[in-house]
Amino acid sequence: MPVQFSDTALAEVKRLVARYPEGKQKSALLPVLHLAQDEFGGWLSTEILDYVASVLKITPIEVYEVATFYSMYNLKPVGKHVFEVCQTGPCMLNGSDEIIDYIKEKLGIRPGETTTDGLFTLKTVECLGACGYAPMMQMGKHYREHLTREQVDQIIAESRK
Amino acid sequence: MAEQTNTPANLKVTIDNITVEVAPGTTILQAARQIGGDVTPPAMCYYSKLEGSGGKCRTCLVEVAAGSAADPRPMPKLVASCRTPIAEGMIVKNITSDRVQEARAGVVEFLLVNHPLDCPVCDQAGECHLQDLGYEHGKEGTRYEFKRRTFEPEDIGPYIQLHMNRCILCYRCTYVADQLTDNRVHGVLDRGDHANISTHISKAIENNFCGNMIDVCPVGALTDKTFRFKNRVWFTKPVEAHRDCDQCCGKVTLWQRGEDVLRVTARKDEWGEVQSHEGKPGWICNTCRFEKKKASDWVIEGPTKINRHSVIAQGHYLGLKKPTETLPAVMDGRDPKLMMDIHSVSEVNRVDISELPGPATSENFKK
Amino acid sequence: MGRKLLLDKAHVENIRLYEVYRREGGYRSVEKALKSMSPDQVTDEVKKSGLRGRGGAGFPSGMKWSFLAKPEGVPRYLVVNADESEPGTFKDRYLMEFIPHLLIEGMITSSYALGSNNSYIYIRGEYAWIVDILQQAIAEARNNGWLGKNILGSGFDCDIHVQRGAGAYICGEETALLESLEGKRGNPRIKPPFPAVKGLWGCPTVVNNVETIAAVVPIINEGGEEYAKIGIGKSTGTKLISACGNINKPGVYEIDMTISVEEFIYSDEYCGGIPNGRKLKACIPGGSSVPILPANLLLKTAKGETRMMTYESLADGGFATGSMMGSGGFIVMDDRQCVVRHTYTLARFYRHESCGQCSPCREGTGWMEKILWNIETGKGKMSDIDLLWDIQRKIEGNTICPLGDAAAWPVAAAIRHFRDEFEWHVNNPEEAQKRNYGLAHYADPLVVTA
Numbered sequence: 001m002p003v004q005f006s007d008t009a010l011a012e013v014k015r016l017v018a019r020y021p022e023g024k025q026k027s028a029l030l031p032v033l034h035l036a037q038d039e040f041g042g043w044l045s046t047e048i049l050d051y052v053a054s055v056l057k058i059t060p061i062e063v064y065e066v067a068t069f070y071s072m073y074n075l076k077p078v079g080k081h082v083f084e085v086c087q088t089g090p091c092m093l094n095g096s097d098e099i100i101d102y103i104k105e106k107l108g109i110r111p112g113e114t115t116t117d118g119l120f121t122l123k124t125v126e127c128l129g130a131c132g133y134a135p136m137m138q139m140g141k142h143y144r145e146h147l148t149r150e151q152v153d154q155i156i157a158e159s160r161k
Numbered sequence: 162m163a164e165q166t167n168t169p170a171n172l173k174v175t176i177d178n179i180t181v182e183v184a185p186g187t188t189i190l191q192a193a194r195q196i197g198g199d200v201t202p203p204a205m206c207y208y209s210k211l212e213g214s215g216g217k218c219r220t221c222l223v224e225v226a227a228g229s230a231a232d233p234r235p236m237p238k239l240v241a242s243c244r245t246p247i248a249e250g251m252i253v254k255n256i257t258s259d260r261v262q263e264a265r266a267g268v269v270e271f272l273l274v275n276h277p278l279d280c281p282v283c284d285q286a287g288e289c290h291l292q293d294l295g296y297e298h299g300k301e302g303t304r305y306e307f308k309r310r311t312f313e314p315e316d317i318g319p320y321i322q323l324h325m326n327r328c329i330l331c332y333r334c335t336y337v338a339d340q341l342t343d344n345r346v347h348g349v350l351d352r353g354d355h356a357n358i359s360t361h362i363s364k365a366i367e368n369n370f371c372g373n374m375i376d377v378c379p380v381g382a383l384t385d386k387t388f389r390f391k392n393r394v395w396f397t398k399p400v401e402a403h404r405d406c407d408q409c410c411g412k413v414t415l416w417q418r419g420e421d422v423l424r425v426t427a428r429k430d431e432w433g434e435v436q437s438h439e440g441k442p443g444w445i446c447n448t449c450r451f452e453k454k455k456a457s458d459w460v461i462e463g464p465t466k467i468n469r470h471s472v473i474a475q476g477h478y479l480g481l482k483k484p485t486e487t488l489p490a491v492m493d494g495r496d497p498k499l500m501m502d503i504h505s506v507s508e509v510n511r512v513d514i515s516e517l518p519g520p521a522t523s524e525n526f527k528k
Numbered sequence: 529m530g531r532k533l534l535l536d537k538a539h540v541e542n543i544r545l546y547e548v549y550r551r552e553g554g555y556r557s558v559e560k561a562l563k564s565m566s567p568d569q570v571t572d573e574v575k576k577s578g579l580r581g582r583g584g585a586g587f588p589s590g591m592k593w594s595f596l597a598k599p600e601g602v603p604r605y606l607v608v609n610a611d612e613s614e615p616g617t618f619k620d621r622y623l624m625e626f627i628p629h630l631l632i633e634g635m636i637t638s639s640y641a642l643g644s645n646n647s648y649i650y651i652r653g654e655y656a657w658i659v660d661i662l663q664q665a666i667a668e669a670r671n672n673g674w675l676g677k678n679i680l681g682s683g684f685d686c687d688i689h690v691q692r693g694a695g696a697y698i699c700g701e702e703t704a705l706l707e708s709l710e711g712k713r714g715n716p717r718i719k720p721p722f723p724a725v726k727g728l729w730g731c732p733t734v735v736n737n738v739e740t741i742a743a744v745v746p747i748i749n750e751g752g753e754e755y756a757k758i759g760i761g762k763s764t765g766t767k768l769i770s771a772c773g774n775i776n777k778p779g780v781y782e783i784d785m786t787i788s789v790e791e792f793i794y795s796d797e798y799c800g801g802i803p804n805g806r807k808l809k810a811c812i813p814g815g816s817s818v819p820i821l822p823a824n825l826l827l828k829t830a831k832g833e834t835r836m837m838t839y840e841s842l843a844d845g846g847f848a849t850g851s852m853m854g855s856g857g858f859i860v861m862d863d864r865q866c867v868v869r870h871t872y873t874l875a876r877f878y879r880h881e882s883c884g885q886c887s888p889c890r891e892g893t894g895w896m897e898k899i900l901w902n903i904e905t906g907k908g909k910m911s912d913i914d915l916l917w918d919i920q921r922k923i924e925g926n927t928i929c930p931l932g933d934a935a936a937w938p939v940a941a942a943i944r945h946f947r948d949e950f951e952w953h954v955n956n957p958e959e960a961q962k963r964n965y966g967l968a969h970y971a972d973p974l975v976v977t978a
């Protein structure tokens with residue numbers, strides 16, 4: 001199946017490009033890659049990157065350079081739910097290490113891995129700007145803050161439903 | 162860019178107590194090159210013929226003791242001489258500044274911490290700017306005790322061999338692709354200490370001027386795949402030659418052994434850059450570089466004068482060790498084809514040099 | 529109780545909505561500026577206010593605005609830096625999440641002063657839900673005539689766009705931010721030229737922090753001179769501090785810069801003291817890159833004076849015995865905490881976030897991280913401590929952008945003030961693997977004076 005944005009997504013690309021001066025459509029690259037990642041199952045294959053290049057009329061290497069630079073673009077498939085747990089200093093002071101260990105144990109995976117049922121991916125990430133509400137993690141668009149073991153249990157149970 | 166311009170020289174700058182007059186817009190590095198000699202800071206990433214280059218490697222850092230005649234305050238930080246323009250009355254310290262010498266030794270160490278130091282099997286050995294730099298500005302030995310970083314090998318086509326482990330990320334080859342070819346297919350991917358030169362999809366780099374990437378690469382990260390009977394450069398004899406070429410200037414250096422043309426490169430100036438001919442950079446096309454491998458393809462002009470800085474002239478070697486092997490010793494009774502095999506074994510360090518007790522020698526690369 | 533200029537209305541119910549914000553006096557600064565002031569007069573008020581950049585460097589904002597080049601026929605841009613990624617810092621998030629119209633209002637007034645007809649907010653990619661909040665606020669502002677063509681009949685056109693980053697701390701550095709906004713890798717540019725001359729798409733550009741731009745609203749409403757009356761010396765106005773770590777009440781506080789560090793940590797109005805009966809050990813007062821201070825030097829300067837929450841007082845003593853206001857990320861550590869481990873996580877952070885362009889930062893950050901890991905896990909040697917010191921010294925000041933310095937300073941300060949803790953790890957390798965180590969580097973004035 002060829003990679004192709006839906007009509008709504010294409011309209012969004014058009015809106016994004018219109019925010020910049022004439023000829024500066026490359027500026028839309030970061031938002032369009034986000035859009036592509038949402039649209040095509042949470043990760044960006046080379047095929048998708050090439051498609052984004054053609055949509056924005058730039059060369060594929062310009063897209064590769066950017067997609068590999070930023071940590072939010074997944075260049076490999078990920079699970080349905082991605083737990084991105086912050087492990088930087090301020091979170092560490094409030095027990096992020098224990099939370100990470102607990103999730104590892106609970107899901108039986110190490111950071112960077114996906115459960116065999118394809119449901120969960122665990123990632124350790126650096127400061128997400130929620131240091132006062134530590135320990136915390138990002139799940140999709142939202143943050144889960146003040147994590148405890150019980151809450152982790154609950155989040156996992158909810159996600160399994 | 163920083164090519165000679167015809168504007169009258171009218172800014173005075175003093176570098177290590179030597180005063181010169183330069184045109185407005187000249188950088189400290191260019192001014193120092195006008196003076197020449199030891200006063201000139203080493204440059205690993207800047208390349209006067211490539212727009213936008215420089216500022217990255219930090220080997221050319223200098224101290225600005227007075228910003229200008231109008232504002233004689235010193236600049237608080239060391240500055241990259243390749244990207245800092247001259248102001249009237251500026252006073253610069255390079256070799257006369259201990260701070261600069263120390264910072265530069267630091268930069269050299271940083272550049273070497275993850276470098277494979279596989280000089281014994283590297284095509285660039287003898288004409289590697291990092292080797293020269295280490296010899297002139299580095300300290301002996303490394304304090305780095307960790308496994309050196311390595312990258313997966315990537316095939317980038319029939320002309321150019323990429324040894325990412327040796328790359329110092331000067332970005333010069335990306336500027337060549339941007340400025341000399343019409344379609345850049347490689348670039349810098351990933352970030353931080355994993356940043357690497359790649360095409361992402363193992364695409365062949367084939368544009369007719371892509372071979373110039375080899376000439377601008379300061380280390381052995383991009384080398385000539387067609388270099389016949391891979392050889393230490395000091396065993397080959399460079400001569401100047403030319404041919405009529407409808408694509409490029411056709412002025413080259415031939416690296417010969419006997420009647421064989423082992424390799425063709427552009428001619429280099431005293432700064433290790435491609436020479437200019439009639440004010441234009443003497444880039445050469447792939448046909449001249451990769452296809453013309455017979456002495457009869459060329460009109461020979463005479464032997465190349467070897468830059469006195471070069472290790473070829475001095476016989477210097479990284480870590481102050483002169484090469485002890487002679488060609489027959491390295492060959493050890495094998496035919497030249499085997500040399501290539503040795504090369505391919507080492508090319509991405511399947512031998513992990515960081516685990517060797519001492520400097521690597523060809524011994525370590527034998528089966 | 530200190531004055532609040534930014535967050536005083538943040539908890540009014542539904543202040544996120546335009547009607548409520550307007551009812552509470554919102555958008556008055558736009559009316560005032562566009563109807564009765566010239567762009568230069570707005571800039572002058574900002575100059576008079578003494579406002580200093582709230583993004584970390586503390587550069588006087590009015591002066592920055594006056595450096596903006598104004599060549600004929602070339603557009604100029606205001607770009608708001610909402611990348612907020614310095615560990616310990618989460619104040620801009622709070623402001624945008626709770627009172628988004630304040631930022632939009634500040635941007636319209638500032639865009640008028642700078643002559644920017646298209647202004648951009650570059651927000652870190654992880655703050656995805658805040659993008660929606662901002663976009664909602666922008667749409668409301670546009671529907672009510674505060675954005676678009678010929679605003680309030682003044683002839684001034686302005687639009688605001690939100691650009692989302694994608695996970696890179698380095699894009700908080702202003703030139704990396706501009707590169708990223710242009711759809712490229714976040715490699716900081718080599719300066720000169722500065723953004724004020726050649727910024728976004730080669731045009732003159734001002735990059736300011738979210739809080740800086742929000743502060744323009746009270747400055748215009750009350751006048752620069754009034755604003756400058758708050759605070760001490762060159763630390764004028766109010767500052768948002770995001771407090772985290774081992775304190776009873778982590779969160780974002782607006783302080784007028786007249787209180788002491790001690791009051792900030794122990795008073796119930798702010799952090800509320802250290803939980804679980806522990807003692808204060810150390811603090812990083814301005815975001816992860818500024819020097820850590822042991823409790824005794826945090827509460828009093830080396831001269832024995834009370835340390836205040838101001839730019840000058842926090843920096844008193846230079847790097848030997850002082851620190852910095854930085855971005856206002858206030859990280860508190862109690863006496864259980866291990867400085868080596870904390871420093872290791874920061875070194876890992878900076879290695880992860882280096883763009884990799886220049887050799888000291890690309891190679892040095894990873895090297896420091898590896899050595900710190902060895903020390904933390906009991907595999908270190910005494911000579912490693914000196915080696916660390918030497919590496920950070922060779923990075924500092926020798927890189928393209930200040931990320932190199934930001935990576936070097938925390939390591940330097942940790943060794944400077946807590947060298948014995950590093951040595952303990954080397955001397956007690958087995959124990960170092962088993963437990964966090966906290967040395968008695970604390971002074972608890974409330975206990976001492978009680």
Ligand SMILES: Cc1cc2nc3c(=O)[nH]c(=O)nc-3n(C[C@H](O)[C@H](O)[C@H](O)COP(=O)(O)O)c2cc1C
Pocket residue numbers: 580581582583584585586587589592609610611612613614697698699700701702703735736737738740741929930931934
């Ligand atoms: C590595 C690095 C990260 C930075 N991150 C931020 C940031 O997240 N937010 C911010 O406002 N400024 C950040 N800055 C400072 C900006 O470069 C710039 O000075 C600031 O946005 C200017 O705004 P101000 O004058 O209003 O403070 C960072 C600087 C560096 C070197």
Ligand code: SF4
Pocket residue numbers: 327328329330331332333334335358374377378379380382383
């Ligand atoms: S491959 Fe060579 S030219 Fe290209 S960036 Fe690396 S060292 Fe520089």
Ligand code: SF4
Pocket residue numbers: 698715716881882883884885886887889890927928929930931932
């Ligand atoms: S200091 Fe680090 S982040 Fe800044 S330009 Fe150099 S490598 Fe990039």
Ligand code: FES
Pocket residue numbers: 086087088089090091092126127128129130131132134136615616617
């Ligand atoms: S350290 Fe975890 S969110 Fe900042």
Ligand code: FES
Pocket residue numbers: 203204205206207215216217218219220221222241242243244
């Ligand atoms: S030559 Fe100047 S920084 Fe590399």
